Amino acid sequence: MKVIPRSFYEKDTVDVAKNLLGKILVRRINEMLVSGIISETEAYRYKDDPASHSFGGMTERNKAMFGEVGRAYVYFTYGMHYCVNAVAKSEKYDAGAVLIRAIVPKDGLDFMLKQRKTDVISNLTNGPAKLTQSLKITKAQYGEDLTKVSGLYITDGINIKRSTIESRPRIGIKKAVDNLWNFSISKNYFTDY
DNA sequence: CTGTTGATCTGCT
DNA sequence: GCAGATCAACAGT
Numbered sequence: 001m002k003v004i005p006r007s008f009y010e011k012d013t014v015d016v017a018k019n020l021l022g023k024i025l026v027r028r029i030n031e032m033l034v035s036g037i038i039s040e041t042e043a044y045r046y047k048d049d050p051a052s053h054s055f056g057g058m059t060e061r062n063k064a065m066f067g068e069v070g071r072a073y074v075y076f077t078y079g080m081h082y083c084v085n086a087v088a089k090s091e092k093y094d095a096g097a098v099l100i101r102a103i104v105p106k107d108g109l110d111f112m113l114k115q116r117k118t119d120v121i122s123n124l125t126n127g128p129a130k131l132t133q134s135l136k137i138t139k140a141q142y143g144e145d146l147t148k149v150s151g152l153y154i155t156d157g158i159n160i161k162r163s164t165i166e167s168r169p170r171i172g173i174k175k176a177v178d179n180l181w182n183f184s185i186s187k188n189y190f191t192d193y
Numbered sequence: 194c195t196g197t198t199g200a201t202c203t204g205c206t
Numbered sequence: 207g208c209a210g211a212t213c214a215a216c217a218g219t
């Protein structure tokens with residue numbers, strides 16, 4: 001599997017969100033690999049996106065969104081949950097990131113089950129805070145380079161046809177509801193597979 | 194400094 | 207369907 005180069009992330013945040021579907025999110029802990037196929041993403045942009053963390057300008061928490069593309073933006077929310085984003089933006093914007101909302105478990109099932117303290121595989125990584133728990137992603141991965149084989153990176157995966165991508169309003173968002181920036185692989189894609 | 198709200202999930206009702 | 211866990215940003219005092 002080839003690691004995805006930085007140039008992949010130097011495009012419009014919304015396009016990168018779509019392109020990330022089907023790619024593999026890989027977490028390396030010591031020599032062990034834990035990974036999954038990215039099946040749902042959301043785009044968060046900048047001044048034109050009131051729902052984005054970066055909308056109000058740079059803060060200590062969101063500064064990764066203004067930094068180099070192809071890096072991880074990890075944030076803590078609701079007092080107990082972490083979520084992962086891949087920093088991605090075109091030259092037109094100073095900030096932007098793609099939230100990874102769901103993956104399909106691939107390698108390291110045992111580890112994930114242990115992390116989540118459950119035996120229901122379908123409930124392992126089907127939410128943004130669930131997948132970070134399964135892959136043991138925390139603030140320690142803040143700013144990690146996703147374009148190199150490091151503790152956290154993204155590689156090539158399966159090919160997704162453009163027509164099998166579904167768009168919806170982003171989940172749990174009240175602002176900018178007209179932006180259909182939640183992207184997922186149609187369930188039919190997996191049942192046919 | 195204080196109170197509210199949130200890109201959430203779990204467990205109970 | 208709702209409370210609880212309880213951190214960071216923000217608006218208001």
